[in-house]
Amino acid sequence: MDQDLRHLIKEFLTIYQTLDINGDPAARGHILDVQNKMSTILNNDPPLQQKTPEQKPVCKHLNPAIDKGKEGPFAGLCNAVEKTSRKFRWEFGYSSMPGHLYESYAYTEVLGPDGNVYSDELILGFVLLAPQCYYPDHNHPGIEESYIGLSGECIQNNDEFVKPGGFLYNYPGKMHNLKVPAGKPCLLAYAWNAEPEVLRTYSMNFSG
Ligand SMILES: [Fe+2]
Numbered sequence: 219m220d221q222d223l224r225h226l227i228k229e230f231l232t233i234y235q236t237l238d239i240n241g242d243p244a245a246r247g248h249i250l251d252v253q254n255k256m257s258t259i260l261n262n263d264p265p266l267q268q269k270t271p272e273q274k275p276v277c278k279h280l281n282p283a284i285d286k287g288k289e290g291p292f293a294g295l296c297n298a299v300e301k302t303s304r305k306f307r308w309e310f311g312y313s314s315m316p317g318h319l320y321e322s323y324a325y326t327e328v329l330g331p332d333g334n335v336y337s338d339e340l341i342l343g344f345v346l347l348a349p350q351c352y353y354p355d356h357n358h359p360g361i362e363e364s365y366i367g368l369s370g371e372c373i374q375n376n377d378e379f380v381k382p383g384g385f386l387y388n389y390p391g392k393m394h395n396l397k398v399p400a401g402k403p404c405l406l407a408y409a410w411n412a413e414p415e416v417l418r419t420y421s422m423n424f425s426g
Contacts (some may be wrong), residue, residue, distance in 0.1 A: 219263050223305070223335055226328065228296040230342055231256040233292055233366055237385050245387035248362050255340040259329065264336050266311065274308040274324035276348050279361035280342065281404035287369030289406055295407060296368055299344065305334055308346070311422040314372045322348035330410070331418045336420050341410035347372060348403050353396040356424050361412040363388040370404035372396045380406065 234253045239245050255274065280303060287296035308324040323346070326335045330341035345365075347353060365374075367384035374394050380386050388394055390412070398404045 219335055220257055220266055222298070222302045222394065223266070223328065224260065226255060226295070226302050227260060227335070227342065229295040229298045230409075231260070231293075232273065232296075233295060233407070234409070239387075241376075243308045243385065244362075245364075245385075248364060248387055248409075248411060251362055251363070251411055251423065253361075254342060255411070256342075259337055259340065266422075267334060267336050269305070269307045269334055271305055271395075272307045272309070272332075274310070275321045276324045276346050276351075277308055279348055280346055280405070283369040283403045283405040287382065290332075290369060294367050294404065296405075299368075299405075302328075302334075307334075308342075310359075311423075315424060316354060319351070319353070322351035323353055325408075336412035343407075343408055344368075344404065345406045345408055347396065347398045347406075348388045349398055350400050351396070353403070354424055355392050355393050355395045356419070356422070357393045358388075358410065358422075360416040361390055361409075361410050361420065363411075364409050366407040366409075368405040368407055370398065370402040372398045372404045372406070380404075 284300050306326040310327045325345045327343040329335045329337050329383050331338050365386045367382050368379040371381045
């Protein structure tokens with residue numbers, strides 16, 4: 219595996235190893251599962267996939283978001299993003315989506331069936347949202363999702379804040395939306411955990 223991408227996955231693993239979650243057993247189970255899968259993946263040294271790098275309009279916020287994130291609790295992962303981002307293919311994922319998202323949203327899959335590094339056990343990637351972006355209701359049937367706050371902040375479902383250093387767990391099928399306040403872009407890392415068949419065949423859709 220490419221050394222920079224390997225380092226990036228290691229930084230992901232370090233974060234999941236140090237997350238301090240009280241309470242929710244489902245979130246704790248998710249974290250353990252993600253840790254175990256990342257360790258196995260790093261040991262197995264999976265193949266790189268050829269991906270043509272691609273930018274989206276929101277990428278103009280990437281470097282400012284990284285710079286802010288390097289001052290925060292997950293500076294290690296932000297540094298790794300800075301080193302590898304030229305290899306990222308930023309995508310929309312949806313066949314149709316609200317017009318404003320074309321300017322204010324994109325994600326990139328680093329590890330996964332479509333990742334820079336192949337896996338059908340786990341997906342790791344990043345979501346970049348512009349200031350004041352509203353990412354509408356959607357869910358992921360059969361997929362557990364967690365978000366890690368790297369830079370800026372956002373609010374899920376009007377009451378769950380993700381700030382730098384923050385963690386949010388979404389059980390499979392949970393409906394969620396994200397809002398970014400004015401002022402700063404928001405960079406999130408995410409992990410999707412599901413059965414290989416689900417990860418390989420999943421397609422993204424907005425509800426309604
Ligand atoms: Fe989501």
